[in-house]
Amino acid sequence: METSTMIMESARTCLLADGYAGLSTRKVADRAGVPLSQIHYHFGGKRGMVLALLDYENQLLVGRQRQMYAATAPLWQRYEQACEFLDDDLASGYVRVLQEMVAAGWSDDAVAQQVLGMLQSWMDLLETVAREAETRFGSLGPFTAADIATLIGLAFLGGETLILLGDNDWTERVRGSLRRVTELIRALEESAA
Incomplete structure (x- = not known):
């Protein structure tokens, strides 16, 4: 090695x-x-080491998501898989590393800029998926694809924060809420079909 x-x-x-x-x-x-x-x-040094670790893992996981969302399965099934990946990302430590670096970025502009760049790769992917949904559904209502990407991205990021706090009630609430979005996507897909 x-x-x-x-x-x-x-x-x-x-x-x-x-x-x-x-x-x-x-x-x-x-x-x-x-x-x-x-x-x-x-x-x-320390900052560069941890940012390199986060960048390496971020690239792997964004690549995994791109591959998953490129599949031909219904969008609701792909979103459901994204919810399953959350468990993997928590278990691997990626979410904890990301959240630690977000917190470090509050007092270190260089860290903040690097973390924001990594988060942008997730938002870009989500915006691509939201554009696909817009094409399939004909409209996203009052939202743009970028709005939907931001809302979904922040739901996961905020949900991860609450899960890491270790409270079982909040953890179940977050997981349940994220998964219920699957039902919304499924209903939209079925009504558009």
Whole structure:
């Protein structure tokens, strides 16, 4: 395994255990079995290391979503699959890493800009899907495709925030609400057919 990959794997483990504020590059290096200087060589430091980890995982997951939404299944089934992917993304730690970096971006403009760029890739994908829905349904009512993409993206992002807080009632409420959108999409598809 490449040194940079070992560092990112170690960084994920440490980040999930300690959060971004408590993340120590020394601990990451020790866990990866590499000299601390390798973190600085490959990533420039803590921020670069975590952003590289987030960027790598973000690219994989956006690619997964693009492939899923490119399928010929009904749109409601593809959206339902997106809801299933949420469980995978929570279990992998991606959602936690993303949320840690969102929080870090509140006080670090460079982090904020990089996180916003990553989130834009999700919004671009959702807007493409919303344009498909608009073509199929004939209209999205008072909403543009960009409006729908923003609303769905924010529903997932906000829902992930609440799920990470660990309250079972909120977790079930979020999951149920996101899944009920499937029923709306299905009804719209069936009425358009």
